[in-house]
Amino acid sequence: MSQNIITEEKVFEEMKKAVAETLRVDEGRIKPETSLIKDLGAESLDFLDINYRLEQAFGIKMARHFVLEHIEEMFGEGTAIDENGQLTDKAIQLLKIRFGDSAPEMASGMDMDEVPTLVTAQSMVRGVMDILDSLPNKCPKCGNASWRADNGVRVTCSSCGEAAAFSNGDDLIKEWLKKVQSEKSLF
Amino acid sequence: MLPLKDKVALITGSSRGIGNAIARRCALSGADIVINYRKGGGSSQEQAERLCREIEETGRRAVMAQADIAVKDSVKKLFGEINEKFGRLDFLILNAAKAPFKPLEKLFERELRQLVETNYLGNIFCIQEALPLLEKTNGRIVFISSLGSRFYNPAYPLGSMKAAMESVVRDCAESLRDKKILVNAVCGGIVKTDSFKVLRQFWEHIDMLPEELFVEPDEIADTVVFLCSPESRGITGQTIVVDKGLSNAVCRTAVKK
Secondary structure, three states: OOOOOOOHHHHHHHHHHHHHHHHOOOHHHOOOOOEOOOOOOOOHHHHHHHHHHHHHHHOOOOOOOOHHHHHHHHHOOOOOEOOOOEEOHHHHHHHHHHHOOOOOOOOOOOEHHHHHHHOEHHHHHHHHHHHHOOOOOOOOOOOOOOEEEEOOOEEEEOOOOOEOOOOOHHHHHHHHHHHHHHHHOOO | OOOOOOOEEEEOOOOOHHHHHHHHHHHHOOOEEEEEEOOOOOHHHHHHHHHHHHHHHOOOOEEEEEOOOOOHHHHHHHHHHHHHHOOOOOEEEEOOOOOOOOOHHHOOHHHHHHHHHHHHHHHHHHHHHHHHHHHHHOOEEEEEEEHHHOOOOOOOOHHHHHHHHHHHHHHHHHHOHHHOOEEEEEEEOOEOOHHHHHHHHHOOOHHHOOHHHOEOHHHHHHHHHHHHOHHHOOOOOOEEEEOOOHHHHHHHHOOOO
16 A cells, blocks of 8 residues: 555655765765766666665565566576666666666666666655555554554554565565566466 | 774775775774775665775775776776785785575575675685785785575575685685785674665574674774784684674574473
């Protein structure tokens, strides 16, 4: 369900904090459209650090693997990335569905190493929101439907105090991939 | 007396983590330092620049050398630069590593190739290209291994490459004996560096390991300095485990309550 306990603004605020602390940059430099790699010099290890900080903040599990890896795991090696390390047409189609059509570099033949540069503060916020939106209607422990957020970030049941359990990021990507595949039969 | 005075050390992958600590310790022990990092223009380069300044402030020379050890031409260029700038090399510290965190059976072909290219071939390229310089100084080679070389870690295919390299260490120690080059390895336990940030995502509850069983990067770095110093002249072909006793305790902790 789409939860309305933690707002997107709050997630963006935490995102800025995590990015600023990891990369030692000023929070003011982080805008929704900021590319973590191109604009802030982030590297793959930095993403893990940022993810870890977000996981600690919200009590969630971010995706360990990017959507391209999930495609190949689901549909076979070579379905997303060809032997030259370039994205296949199908992978591009899928990325456009997921990230929108805005990035001009998103075209067939795009190098796989270029893909992470598409990650922006906003796309990461979206990832966190997707996980938070997996909040079940009712508390699995006491069955009541009354969640609240401690400090604006930690969702707990307001009747029994149980911490909310969310789907993890990788499972959500897999579910999304299955859904897209069943609708469009891309692969 | 500084044990490494007037010597030159190359530490591959030294912008971050253990490599960074080794570079500092070698510099404190008197060596001039070549800081190698793989990727230009990002946070690694920034950290390498910071390290470079800090070493220079201690009165030692430090130069930055960007190179991807997985690429032979890049390695050739790296040693060309070292020869040009220092005219010598005493210590080759093979620290750089890069690997996906996934169970082996789930690795795609390109990931497998990359695993071998960086963590096995890359190290051997470095040894091959460093030899002409190391022969002149009767230098030392120290490889940085990890407990993954001998124990299972979840989603840690790098372990098999560490095991292969420990074998390479034994091999080279013998074949480079005539050239008076000593070759050893330091096998580190669990260290809270950037790589640990990866590990903890795949190894639930690793945070619960008692604090005293975590190794400090400096504890590994000091062992590397020892293996570069005259005091260790009798040691070659060995892998020294620096793990705060973790592996010694494994048998006991494997027993479930």
